[in-house]
Structure formats: C-alpha cells, structure tokens
Amino acid sequence: MSEAFIVSARKYRPQRFDEVVGQEATTQTLKNAIRNKQLAHSFLFTGSRGIGKTTIARIFAKTINCKELQADGEACNQCDACLSFNRNASFNIIELDAASKNSVDDIRDLIEQVQYAPQNAEYKVFIIDEVHMLSPSAFNAFLKTLEEPPSYAKFILATTEKHKILPTILSRCQIYDFKRISIEDIQKHLKKIADKESIEADDNSLNLIAQKADGGLRDALSMFDRLVSMNGQKLEYTTVVKSLNILDHVVYFQFIEQIVNEKSDGVLLQLNEVLSNGFDLEVFLSGLAEHIRHLWVAKKETTLSLLEFNAEVKSQFVAQSKELDEAYMLNLLQIISECEVQMKTTRNRRLAVELALLKMCYTKKLMQTSWTELGEKKKI
Ligand SMILES: [Zn+2]
CATH class of the missing domain: 1.10.8.60 (Helicase, Ruva Protein; domain 3)
Structure with missing residues (x-):
C-alpha cells in the first residue's frame, strides 16, 4: 500500500463546490450568492461532525478571492490567489479551532487580525470552528467585531451544536443547516x-x-x-x-426467523455465539431493535425509501417483513426497550437479555391468548 494513501480525507479533499459530497443545497446557494455578489458578512454552518462544514468554508474563502471566477460560480484553481489557498499558504484565511483555543486571548488575537486589510485580495475570511466552545467572555469580545466588521472581513462560524449559540450571534449570521450525508x-x-x-x-x-x-x-x-x-x-x-465490529444483518435475519418460529433454544444458542465473538449485550440489543425498525419500514411501499441499503438487502427486508404484522413488531420493540431499562439496574445482564429473547419467542402465543381473553370478556 502506498504511504501517500493513508489519509484519503485529506488527499481527496474537494477543491470545488461541485466536488463536495451530499451538500448540494448549501453549495448551490453559496455559488449563487458569489455570482450575484450578494455576500453576507457572517455565516453560521451547523450540522453534525465530518459532513463538510470546514471544507465548504475553505472553498468559499478561496472562491470569493479568486481572480478568474468561473461563470458557474466556482474558483478557477489556477490564479495565484487560488494556488496559494490550495497550498494552505494564503494570508487571507484565518482559522481558529475553538475546541482547543477558546479563551479571550485567543479571540483577541483573531480580532487583531481583523484590523489588517487583506493582502492582494478583496476579502479576508475568518473561520471559527466549534464556535459554541468559546468561553462566555470570548463570545462577548467577539460580538463587537461581529457587529461592525470592516467591509473586507467575512466570518464563517461552524458548530455541531447550534442550540448553544447565543441569539445575538445567530441573528447576525446567515444560517446554513448541513445535511447528514446519505x-x-x-x-x-x-x-x-x-x-x-x-x-x-x-x-x-x-x-x-x-x-x-x-x-x-x-x-x-x-x-x-x-x-x-x-x-x-x-x-x-x-x-x-x-x-468494524459490526453485527451483520445476516445474524439479525436469523434471530427474527427463530423468534417468529418460536425456536427458543435456537435464540439462546445464537446469543451465546454473538457474545463469544466479542460483541456486547447493548450493541446486540440496539442492533436487534434497529433491525425490527428496518422491517417496519420495509413493510410499506410508502416508507421503503427510508431503507438505505442496496437492492439485494432491501428485498431481504421486504421478504422478512411479510412474516410479521405491525402489532407483533410493536410488541417485540416493547420487550427490547423494557430490557434496556432493566439492564441498567440488574446484576445479571445476560439473563435479562435471554429472558427478553424468550419472551419474544412466546409473544405470538401471548398475543393470541390476550385476544381470546378479550373475546371472552366481551361475551360476558
Ligand atoms: Zn482563481
């Protein structure tokens, strides 16, 4: 294996908006704003980790300073400004990682940089990553700059936790909600x-x-x-x-098959195998719940699109979902969630899971009995 391959995240970091995976709405809006020269002063990029917030912030910084902006709103990646951005050598982009640098002094250093005009470019871009981690006093110091920035300064704040951002900051930013990538x-x-x-x-x-x-x-x-x-x-x-320490679908398909056919010995043996392969009880249980959720979704044509698997696996889910009706699935999920609660207090966690599996094996019978009882009561 070539050594250069080690970090594909870095090696394959997109250089153009078009190359960014799964954030089309955001990149399109930004490109339009750049083309129409309608740029806000401050932006807030929110969304979970590793979905392209800083990547897009960097492309944005490069693109607004590109000297040969393309008709489609992309940077040329050839002019000296673009090239120095791509080499990480531009003086017109300043990044602060608030996860590690969140003190008043850190933000003061940044504010000082705001005073100096960009070099040989139109804009200077300040990216503050994990902005919610700034200390309250750092936030306050920053607020003034955000209120009256020089015309060349653009701020991009990125956060995984939008709810922790002060309303005074939110109201000054154009907000972009990044999507989880499919x-x-x-x-x-x-x-x-x-x-x-x-x-x-x-x-x-x-x-x-x-x-x-x-x-x-x-x-x-x-x-x-x-x-x-x-x-x-x-x-x-x-x-x-x-x-990856993943319990494969195959395992859960088998579990459900045995539960449906009331094979109580089978489920206990299979659980034993799962545990001896090094998986823990929580991982197993939550995987089982997720599997039933997939079956639920696979049951109806209308929700089938929520199932994010290839065609082959999808058809397996559809096939198995025909063996379980909705009330039955609900009962199984109920048993799992009761078991999860129990596991927090019980000393014998394995027994709790085993009992839950046994209950599932007898759920059909229990349901039938309760229906019969209900019928009897009605008669009375
Ligand atoms: Zn360029």
Whole structure:
C-alpha cells in the first residue's frame, strides 16, 4: 500500500463546490450568492461532525478571492490567489479551532487580525470552528467585531451544536443547516476513491462502512483508510464485518426467523455465539431493535425509501417483513426497550437479555391468548 494513501480525507479533499459530497443545497446557494455578489458578512454552518462544514468554508474563502471566477460560480484553481489557498499558504484565511483555543486571548488575537486589510485580495475570511466552545467572555469580545466588521472581513462560524449559540450571534449570521450525508452518497464516494487507488472493494463492504459512519463522510474515509491499511488492496465483506465490529444483518435475519418460529433454544444458542465473538449485550440489543425498525419500514411501499441499503438487502427486508404484522413488531420493540431499562439496574445482564429473547419467542402465543381473553370478556 502506498504511504501517500493513508489519509484519503485529506488527499481527496474537494477543491470545488461541485466536488463536495451530499451538500448540494448549501453549495448551490453559496455559488449563487458569489455570482450575484450578494455576500453576507457572517455565516453560521451547523450540522453534525465530518459532513463538510470546514471544507465548504475553505472553498468559499478561496472562491470569493479568486481572480478568474468561473461563470458557474466556482474558483478557477489556477490564479495565484487560488494556488496559494490550495497550498494552505494564503494570508487571507484565518482559522481558529475553538475546541482547543477558546479563551479571550485567543479571540483577541483573531480580532487583531481583523484590523489588517487583506493582502492582494478583496476579502479576508475568518473561520471559527466549534464556535459554541468559546468561553462566555470570548463570545462577548467577539460580538463587537461581529457587529461592525470592516467591509473586507467575512466570518464563517461552524458548530455541531447550534442550540448553544447565543441569539445575538445567530441573528447576525446567515444560517446554513448541513445535511447528514446519505449512505448511498457516502458509498458512491468511497467507490470512486477505491477505483482511483486500485482497491478492490465490493458494494456490500462499502455499504457497511457508510452505514457505520452514520452520515459523516470524514468518519467513513478514516474507517476506509484503516481497513485498507489492515487488509491491503482487497476489502472483503467478512473481514470488514469483523474489523468494524459490526453485527451483520445476516445474524439479525436469523434471530427474527427463530423468534417468529418460536425456536427458543435456537435464540439462546445464537446469543451465546454473538457474545463469544466479542460483541456486547447493548450493541446486540440496539442492533436487534434497529433491525425490527428496518422491517417496519420495509413493510410499506410508502416508507421503503427510508431503507438505505442496496437492492439485494432491501428485498431481504421486504421478504422478512411479510412474516410479521405491525402489532407483533410493536410488541417485540416493547420487550427490547423494557430490557434496556432493566439492564441498567440488574446484576445479571445476560439473563435479562435471554429472558427478553424468550419472551419474544412466546409473544405470538401471548398475543393470541390476550385476544381470546378479550373475546371472552366481551361475551360476558
Ligand atoms: Zn482563481
């Protein structure tokens, strides 16, 4: 494996708005604003981690200073301003990571930089990452600058926790809510990188990485890197499942199959196998709940689109969902959530999970009995 490959997040960092994965609405609005020269003074980028906030902030800073702005609102990536941005050598972009630097002194250093006009460019861009971590006094010191900035200064504040931002700051910013990136988009992006790096990786493996990343592209890329450095140029599904410590769908399909067929011995044996493979009880339970949620969604044509899997796995969910009606699924979920509560207090957590599985095996019978009882009562 080539050493240069190690950090694909950095190597494949987008240079143009168009290359950003999964944030089309935001990039389109920003491009329009740049083309029409209708730029706000301050922006707030919000959304979970690793979904492109700083990346887009940097592209924005470069693009508004590009000397050969393209008709579509993209930077040329060729003029001296663009090139110095791409080399991280521009003096017209200043970044502060408030997660590590959040004191009044840190923000004063930044405010001082605001006084100096940009060098050989129209704008100077200040990016404050994790802005919610600024101390209250740092926030206050910053507020004045934000209220009356010089015309060349642009502020981009990024945060994962919008609710922690003071209303006085919010009201001064144009707000962009970044979307969680879809599993399909992440998977496609990984595929592109795999092809470029001549790495063999099947769709199921990439889908699994994308799922585990839960909407964060950066996490997906670092997982991908780790897997490649562990397993070489070929990623195989079974090794990916193992390395990522994921309980595969296959396992849950089997569990549900046994529950539906009331095979109480089977579920206990299978649980034992799961635990001896090193998975813990919480991971197992929450995975089982998620599996039932997927079945629920797969049951109706209208909600099927919420299921983010490839066609093959989707059809497996659709097939299994036919074996369970909604009341039954609700009962199973109820048992899981009761068990999760119980696990916080009980000493024998394994027994709690085993009991829950046994209850699930007898749920059908219990439901039938209660319906019969209800019928009897009605008769009376
Ligand atoms: Zn340029």
